[in-house]
Amino acid sequence: MTHKILILPGDGIGPEIIAEAVKVLDVFRAEGSLQAEYEYAHLGGAGYDAAGHPYPEETRKLASESDAILLGAVGGPQYDTLPREFRPEKGLLTIRTDLGLFANLRPAILYDELADASTLKNEVVAGLDLMIVRELNHGIYFGQPRGIRVLENGERQGYNTATYSESQIERIARVAFATAMKRNKRLCSVDKYNVLEVSELWREVVCRVGQAFPEVELSHMYIDNAAMQLIRAPKQFDVIVTSNMFGDILSDEAAMLTGSIGMLPSASLNASAVGMYEPSHGSAPDIAGQGIANPLATILSAAMMLRYSLQLPELAARIEAAVEAVLRQKLRTADIYVSGCEKVSTAQMGSAVMAAL
Amino acid sequence: MTHKILILPGDGIGPEIIAEAVKVLDVFRAEGSLQAEYEYAHLGGAGYDAAGHPYPEETRKLASESDAILLGAVGGPQYDTLPREFRPEKGLLTIRTDLGLFANLRPAILYDELADASTLKNEVVAGLDLMIVRELNHGIYFGQPRGIRVLENGERQGYNTATYSESQIERIARVAFATAMKRNKRLCSVDKYNVLEVSELWREVVCRVGQAFPEVELSHMYIDNAAMQLIRAPKQFDVIVTSNMFGDILSDEAAMLTGSIGMLPSASLNASAVGMYEPSHGSAPDIAGQGIANPLATILSAAMMLRYSLQLPELAARIEAAVEAVLRQKLRTADIYVSGCEKVSTAQMGSAVMAAL
Numbered sequence: 051m052t053h054k055i056l057i058l059p060g061d062g063i064g065p066e067i068i069a070e071a072v073k074v075l076d077v078f079r080a081e082g083s084l085q086a087e088y089e090y091a092h093l094g095g096a097g098y099d100a101a102g103h104p105y106p107e108e109t110r111k112l113a114s115e116s117d118a119i120l121l122g123a124v125g126g127p128q129y130d131t132l133p134r135e136f137r138p139e140k141g142l143l144t145i146r147t148d149l150g151l152f153a154n155l156r157p158a159i160l161y162d163e164l165a166d167a168s169t170l171k172n173e174v175v176a177g178l179d180l181m182i183v184r185e186l187n188h189g190i191y192f193g194q195p196r197g198i199r200v201l202e203n204g205e206r207q208g209y210n211t212a213t214y215s216e217s218q219i220e221r222i223a224r225v226a227f228a229t230a231m232k233r234n235k236r237l238c239s240v241d242k243y244n245v246l247e248v249s250e251l252w253r254e255v256v257c258r259v260g261q262a263f264p265e266v267e268l269s270h271m272y273i274d275n276a277a278m279q280l281i282r283a284p285k286q287f288d289v290i291v292t293s294n295m296f297g298d299i300l301s302d303e304a305a306m307l308t309g310s311i312g313m314l315p316s317a318s319l320n321a322s323a324v325g326m327y328e329p330s331h332g333s334a335p336d337i338a339g340q341g342i343a344n345p346l347a348t349i350l351s352a353a354m355m356l357r358y359s360l361q362l363p364e365l366a367a368r369i370e371a372a373v374e375a376v377l378r379q380k381l382r383t384a385d386i387y388v389s390g391c392e393k394v395s396t397a398q399m400g401s402a403v404m405a406a407l
Numbered sequence: 408m409t410h411k412i413l414i415l416p417g418d419g420i421g422p423e424i425i426a427e428a429v430k431v432l433d434v435f436r437a438e439g440s441l442q443a444e445y446e447y448a449h450l451g452g453a454g455y456d457a458a459g460h461p462y463p464e465e466t467r468k469l470a471s472e473s474d475a476i477l478l479g480a481v482g483g484p485q486y487d488t489l490p491r492e493f494r495p496e497k498g499l500l501t502i503r504t505d506l507g508l509f510a511n512l513r514p515a516i517l518y519d520e521l522a523d524a525s526t527l528k529n530e531v532v533a534g535l536d537l538m539i540v541r542e543l544n545h546g547i548y549f550g551q552p553r554g555i556r557v558l559e560n561g562e563r564q565g566y567n568t569a570t571y572s573e574s575q576i577e578r579i580a581r582v583a584f585a586t587a588m589k590r591n592k593r594l595c596s597v598d599k600y601n602v603l604e605v606s607e608l609w610r611e612v613v614c615r616v617g618q619a620f621p622e623v624e625l626s627h628m629y630i631d632n633a634a635m636q637l638i639r640a641p642k643q644f645d646v647i648v649t650s651n652m653f654g655d656i657l658s659d660e661a662a663m664l665t666g667s668i669g670m671l672p673s674a675s676l677n678a679s680a681v682g683m684y685e686p687s688h689g690s691a692p693d694i695a696g697q698g699i700a701n702p703l704a705t706i707l708s709a710a711m712m713l714r715y716s717l718q719l720p721e722l723a724a725r726i727e728a729a730v731e732a733v734l735r736q737k738l739r740t741a742d743i744y745v746s747g748c749e750k751v752s753t754a755q756m757g758s759a760v761m762a763a764l
């Protein structure tokens with residue numbers, strides 16, 4: 051069976067880092083361990099430039115026919131002044147809902163070799179390995195009604211609605227519990243139960259789903275406390291599950307604990323395990339085109355793709371081992387460079403991973 | 408003129424830490440530099456226990472007649488199972504809106520003497536001194552409609568509404584710019600402009616207010632990036648202004664950067680500079696009644712009260728200097744104790760500050 055992989059280089063450093071992930075996947079294709087066809091399409095600013103839309107019809111069609119999608123990154127200052135519906139972010143948000151990619155898995159792992167990159171003390175973060183499971187299709191990102199209206203007194207009011215239904219909470223909770231079962235069996239659900247009704251339902255449903263996972267130790271934490279605890283003692287967490295908005299905040303906070311966001315992949319999955327895989331970092335327009343971006347988060351995203359969508363965990367593990375090997379060889383792109391190591395380009399890093407496979 | 412100060416000890420460690428702040432204020436009353444009368448009333452669980460409501464009518468009446476309010480803390484596990492409208496948090500939320508306390512000022516300051524308490528590396532946080540200005544009366548905390556409803560397909564849906572009108576944004580922005588003018592003249596407004604319409608209006612109005620403060624350097628940051636930047640390089644910030652929910656999260660995150668949340672005061676002000684002052688930490692029911700809680704955040708909250716509501720900045724400065732002095736004397740409550748220092752009780756710490764005044 052041949053897997054269909056859609057590749058969306060996107061904007062900024064996207065094309066450069068995607069090229070390295072493709073080089074790595076091509077090693078498997080060449081040796082015959084991966085049967086895959088690639089299609090290429092545009093998303094984000096690249097979509098707007100090529101077809102007048104951040105999620106062009108052509109991309110939508112190809113996406114619906116794919117088994118997995120590998121995305122570089124979207125966004126750039128030249129698109130900031132466009133109307134909201136043409137901005138790169140809108141393309142990203144739309145492909146997420148269009149494909150029903152409701153489960154966003156964002157690991158925060160601190161590689162031993164990069165422990166010094168963290169702004170936190172070594173003993174606080176050494177060995178950090180947590181997984182954030184963020185709901186990606188609902189909540190305040192998509193809730194209706196929304197907009198800017200004129201009030202009776204003549205002034206304008208901006209409004210957005212945070213909503214979650216039972217089934218929407220249930221399915222993300224299931225993913226989170228299942229994820230915890232494969233890890234250390236501890237799940238922390240983050241909400242604002244003491245203020246929000248939407249959190250009240252969230253907590254109730256998470257508890258209910260938990261009854262089917264008696265081995266998982268479930269706890270609950272308020273979002274403000276979670277933002278603190280991630281700094282105070284991040285290793286207390288195994289898996290965190292939370293809503294779209296809180297997950298956006300906590301996953302970036304957790305990523306930054308490692309100090310090396312250029313290393314962190316992410317997966318966004320739907321109910322049929324079709325997934326979109328992308329680095330946790332952004333499109334870094336300031337360094338685009340210079341060949342100095344770190345491709346490792348994208349390469350590790352390809353590994354997540356092999357594991358979650360293509361059911362090829364051995365190949366995923368080989369990539370992950372190869373990334374650790376190049377770190378041990380002291381190869382570093384500029385973002386993770388420290389003296390005593392060898393500074394390499396985007397392409398050199400990709401080639402080093404190929405060689406280490 | 409005699410100031411009317413309402414004292415709300417609240418729950419958990421509240422009464423113990425409030426007692427120490429009162430001891431300190433009494434020094435000024437005794438020497439004649441502060442003319443003040445105290446009233447005492449209940450808020451939170453204490454209000455529920457005494458009068459069946461977390462914000463009793465008696466408290467409401469006294470609050471409306473006061474120039475300033477000093478609050479300990481509210482909350483405790485015994486109240487968690489009460490219906491939402493009787494929980495301690497509801498008392499806190501209601502007094503905030505009842506008095507129109509829309510501007511929440513939460514400093515995050517790292518005292519040199521306590522630099523080691525931070526989980527962040529010393530060079531990243533040494534000298535940290537930032538101020539978060541959080542809107543406290545609107546946004547998703549209070550927006551209508553809200554609740555849990557049954558959808559057409561029979562399942563329940565939780566929903567909350569985030570709203571901000573122009574005038575609501577304007578007045579918090581004014582406070583933030585004025586605060587920046589008294590500090591290093593840099594203001595960062597945090598929003599989620601790329602996703603939320605309510606943030607779109609927020610950003611527009613903050614920019615407009617900024618035209619009246621040309622000396623203040625205004626920047627904008629997405630909430631997810633702000634959560635990261637606070638960890639990566641917290642000293643880049645001077646003043647941060649943001650909405651109720653984002654401010655809840657960021658102010659706790661920023662507080663934890665110092666590692667000594669037992670040291671951080673807060674102020675919640677209305678348009679007439681009536682204010683409620685309380686420590687940033689919670690009611691710590693686990694250590695209540697043991698006489699080991701840190702009273703310094705409450706004592707520093709009393710200093711903020713003297714500065715912002717009673718227009719007595721010299722007295723505020725004397726308290727702040729006294730707190731630094733006791734830290735230099737190496738007196739520490741249990742939460743900030745390290746070997747080589749002297750461990751003291753809540754009351755001993757309060758007395759030491761009195762002596763150092």
Ligand SMILES: CC(C)[C@H](C(=O)O)[C@@H](O)C(=O)O
Pocket residue numbers: 139142143298601602631
């Ligand atoms: C670009 C933006 C819309 C997006 C989000 O907020 O979801 C990003 O921050 C992310 O986390 O993937």
Ligand SMILES: CC(C)[C@H](C(=O)O)[C@@H](O)C(=O)O
Pocket residue numbers: 244245274496499500655
């Ligand atoms: C207790 C809770 C309602 C409150 C809030 O969320 O505002 C607290 O976290 C705070 O920051 O003062």
